[in-house]
Amino acid sequence: MTSTTAPAPALAKTAVKTGKLRRDRLPLGRQLLLQLICIGILITVLFPIMWVVSMSLDPLSRSRPEGLNLIPANPTLEAYAQVIQQPTNNPVSFLELAKNSFIIACTSSLFSVLIGVSAAYAFSRLHFRGRSVLMLVILGVLMLPAVATLTPLFVMLNKIVVTLPVIGEFNLRNSLMGVILAIISGLLPFAIWNLKGYLDTIPRELEEAASVDGATTNQTFFKIILPLATPALAVTAFLGFVSGWTEFYFSWMFLTKPQDFTLAMALYAMQGQFTSTPWSLFAAFAILVAIPPAVVYFFAQRWITSGLAIGAVKG
Amino acid sequence: MTAAAPAAAVKPRRRWAGLAGGGGGGRVSRVAYLYLVPAFLVMGIITLYPLLYQVWMSFTDYGVQNLRETAPPPAWVGLDNYVNVLTSALAIPNFDFLRIILYNLVWAFSNVIIHVVLGVAIAVLLNTRGLWFRRFYRAMYILPVVIPPIIVATVWRAMYDAQDGAVNLMLSGVGVLFRIPPDFFQIDWLRQVEDPIAFIPLPLAFYAMLITNTWLGWPLNAVVATGALQSIPNELYEAAEIDGASSWQKFRNITMAYLRPAMLPYAIYGFVITFNLFHLSYFMSQGGPFGRTEQLVTQAYRLVNEQQLYGVGAAFCVIMFFILLAITLVTNWLTKATATYNL
Structure with a gap:
């Protein structure tokens, strides 16, 4: 590949110039046809999004949208106001739900990244007995969907009941902490694997220089690898955060106390009450939940794809 | 901790170095285990032990009655659950x-094929030189990817509503132009029992979710394809032109040749993701009609969450593990077999 791109510089320059001249001109008819196709695709991409946005502006008195309108008749933000106050029949506000989701998402992603990066370093740079076997273990767990550990974790965490002085009886299964543990169980292998993939791409020259200067493994890790891996750490943490922010399986299965409920649980509950709640409430809620990760993702997209060694977190 | 590191550095154990394979400077380090301890301690407790526990559970009739701390252990039922x-x-x-x-395999295959074909086609379209607003289109087309999947699934379920869903409203809007009465479009996309295509035994909900997942899935394929397209040196096309190649020949012999090694691993990865996709089936069709759009993951969740058959659910998950293992082995073999493919 490199051999084809290395002719004499002067020759290459002229080639690029003529190429540009010839290729940049697109006949007008063709241009218009392609524009038509592109706009068609754009409409299909935007259609569901516009529909939800428009629906969220419906007044609460209208239980379902009146046809397809970009801006509905009498648009209002009252659905947002209602949803922020109390989205479902449970006496929980949007902020309380968001707080629980935020705690789950932050804790699980931070723990996974912090624990994961040291293991990733060992797998990427150090030699030890059993390396390939342990790596297979990680890959094997990574391959499993989250539902694979659901049953045993539910049963095991359910057995851990402590009587605490202030709170009273505390069941680990029926708590945010239990959900966080279950999420880390799936997130940690992803963090290790993704970070290892990124560390593998960091050139070794710096470490070799450091080791010539007598740096130990620990010094290399803390002073060279960790600073260089910051983008990958941030991206891995962000992806973990997004998956925790809308996590459904474990929270829905584990949590029964309304004060522990999360955004995803409320969304599912609202969908179950489709016949009784106005759709504008559901639309406003969906938008509020989607906006924080979507905005970060949209603007940091280039940065995210470059720090991502494998695909996505398992759902 | 720090004392162990130089010792390992000075006294390399050569006989391990060969076994270790890959990695850094070719010396064995005992300090490596210290780096692994936190991760494997956590994984041991909340992942590996539960997985083994699940194997034990799968041989019992574990049910709600065994959940309490003081409950008697469940009865051993041998291979009954399996x-x-x-x-x-x-x-x-x-x-x-x-x-x-079968449904799960059909679901994964049909999705991946459509995603890859559409992704490549649109990437090629957007790669046309001189096309106006290319960057704008690229930025907008990525929107489905940035929305959390659970939102996508719940919103699309509302879109497929028989009476007020956007899909039926749009169809009747278009139908008016062709003098089709609006009542014709009262399609119950996710619950209709009759199969839309007589000789294919798949319910309408399958096609509806296929459309949703296509909306969701092609943009990332287009991103991967765009990356591969931009790595193709112009000189190749110019040389081909000089040799008098037609556009089809150029597409087949240059574009496809460069796209293949990039798209194949991604297609395989997409297959596994789609195979295990939970949200669409669970939130949109809810497995219906009559459980015909149930996938392995959603069925496993239902066994545990709704039926509370923990023993059966455990056996189901163990079986699912072996199915996924088989799929992984086949796909790994495929990736390896195609990795040697050279330009």
């Missing part, structure tokens, strides 16, 4: 193990 799952002899409605696996 036999009941594999022969579809569970006492729950609409459970057919073979149908679930």
Whole structure:
């Protein structure tokens, strides 16, 4: 590949110039046809999004949208106001739900990244007995969907009941902490694997220089690898955060106390009450939940794809 | 900790170095285990031990009655759970193990093929030189990817509503132009029982979710394809032009040749993701009609969450593990077999 791109510089320059001249001109008819196709695709991409946005502006008195309108008749933000106050029949506000989701998402992603990066370093740079076997273990767990550990974790965490002085009886299964543990169980292998993939791409020259200067493994890790891996750490943490922010399986299965409920649980509950709640409430809620990760993702997209060694977190 | 590191550095154990394979400077370090301890301690407790515990559970009749701390241990039932799952002899409605696996495979295959073809086609379209607003289109087309999947699934379920869903409203809007009465478009996309295509035994909900997942899935394929397209040196096309190649020949012999090694691993990865996709089936069709769009993951969740059959659910998950293992081995073999493909 490199051999084809290395002719004499002067020759290459002229080639690029003529190429540009010839290729940049697109006949007008063709241009218009392609524009038509592109706009068609754009409409299909935007259609569901516009529909939800428009629906969220419906007044609460209208239980379902009146046809397809970009801006509905009498648009209002009252659905947002209602949803922020109390989205479902449970006496929980949007902020309380968001707080629980935020705690789950932050804790699980931070723990996974912090624990994961040291293991990733060992797998990427150090030699030890059993390396390939342990790596297979990680890959094997990574391959499993989250539902694979659901049953045993539910049963095991359910057995851990402590009587605490202030709170009273505390069941680990029926708590945010239990959900966080279950999420880390799936997130940690992803963090290790993704970070290892990124560390593998960091050139070794710096470490070799450091080791010539007598740096130990620990010094290399803390002073060279960790600073260089910051983008990958941030991206891995962000992806973990997004998956925790809308996590459904474990929270829905584990949590029964309304004060522990999360955004995803409320969304599912609202969908179950489709016949009784106005759709504008559901639309406003969906938008509020989607906006924080979507905005970060949209603007940091280039940065995210470059720090991502494998695909996505398992759902 | 720090004392161990130089010792390992000075006294390399050569006989391990060969076994270790890959990695850094070719010396064995004992300090490596210290770096692994936190991760494997955590994984051991909350991942590996539960997985083993699940194997034990799968041989028992673990149920709600065994959940309490003081409850007696569940009875040992041997291979009963496995036999009941594999022969579809569970006492729950609409459970057919073979149908679930077949549906799951069809679902994953059909999605991936459509995603890859559409992704490549649109990437090629956007790669046309001189096309106006290319960057704008690229930025907008990525929107489905940035929305959390659970939102996508719930919103699309509302879109497919028979009476007020956007899909039926749009169709009747278009239908008016062709003098089709609006009542014609009262399609119950996710619950209609009759198959839309007589000779393909798949319910309408399958096609509806296929459309949703296509909306969701092609943009990332287009991103991957765009990356590969931009790595193709212009000189190749120019040389081909000089040799008098037609556009089809150029597409086949240059574009496709460069796209293949990039798209194939991504297609395989997409297959596994789609195979295990939970949100669409669970939130949109809810497995219906009559459990015909149930996938392995959603059925496993239902067994545990709704039926509270923990023992059966455990056996189901163990079986699912072996199915996924088989798929992983096949796909790994495929990736390796195609990795040697050279330009």
